Amino acid sequence: MIEAFIPSSLRQWWPKPANPRPIVIFGAGSIVGDAHLPAYRKAGFPVAGIFDPDGEKAAALARQWDIRAFATEEEAMTAENAVFDLATPPAAHVPILSKLPEGSFALVQKPMGGNLAAATDILEICRARQI
Secondary structure, three states: OOHHOOOOOOOOOOOOOOOOHHHHHHHOHHHHHHHHHHHHHHHHHOOOEEEOOOOOHHHHHHHHHOEOOOOOOHHOOOOOOOOEOOOOOHHHHHHHHHHOOOOOOOEEOOOOOOOOOHHHHHHHHHHHHHH
């Protein structure tokens, strides 16, 4: 029985923030439409918009979810007080993280890197930029 292995002191939920930050999603793959956006909607978290290098893909997903599709990566990064959801392949993390505003918040959805060296680079960028 799995319950026997879960300590009773382990929190199973956290209260929703009083003022949730808007979420900007990088990537418009199937996982975003099938998991991220439904979860954010169910939780009541605001989604400021989505960016993908394939603008048509981002626009189609944005229409489906009635959210904004950012025309450029730079435009997506200007969203104020946002949490940046990187639903991108690990190879795209460094280029995106290195351009995010210093002190911003990022949620990296996939493996941190393709290998230890790449993960270390990502960690160093996040530390240096206070992400």
